[in-house]
Amino acid sequence: MKGKVEIHTFVQELLTNSGDDEPLADGDSLLLSGRLQSIDAVEIVIFLEESFGIDFAQIGFDREDIDSIDLIFSLAQTAGSAHS
Numbered sequence: 001m002k003g004k005v006e007i008h009t010f011v012q013e014l015l016t017n018s019g020d021d022e023p024l025a026d027g028d029s030l031l032l033s034g035r036l037q038s039i040d041a042v043e044i045v046i047f048l049e050e051s052f053g054i055d056f057a058q059i060g061f062d063r064e065d066i067d068s069i070d071l072i073f074s075l076a077q078t079a080g081s082a083h084s
Contacts, residue, residue, distance in 0.1 A: 004073045010047050011069055014040050026069040041066060052076040 004026070012024055020035055030036045036044075044066050048054045059079050066072050 004069065006051070007072050007076065008069050011036075011044070011072070014043060024069070026073075028069075029067050030069075031063050031067050038063075044072065048072070048076060048079075052079070054079045 008024070008026065011030065014036060015022075015024060015030075018036065018040070022035075028035070031038075031041055041063050045056055045061065048066075049056065054076065064071075065075050
């Protein structure tokens with residue numbers, strides 16, 4: 001199972017691709033702050049489904065659940081382990 005480093009790297013790539021080269025801390029807001037857009041949220045969901053086996057059709061989706069690396073990692077740990 002992938003961990004926080006892989007999540008951080010993935011999110012940092014999304015930010016870099018959108019022209020955001022600012023430092024990224026694990027608790028920084030990503031979507032609600034506007035650093036990432038809705039299309040990036042879709043990319044994060046796909047990443048979580050493929051890398052952690054999370055089924056968002058079963059658990060539902062709230063963009064606040066993926067608004068920081070810490071929140072994404074927490075979701076991956078709880079939802080990923082619950083559906084493994």
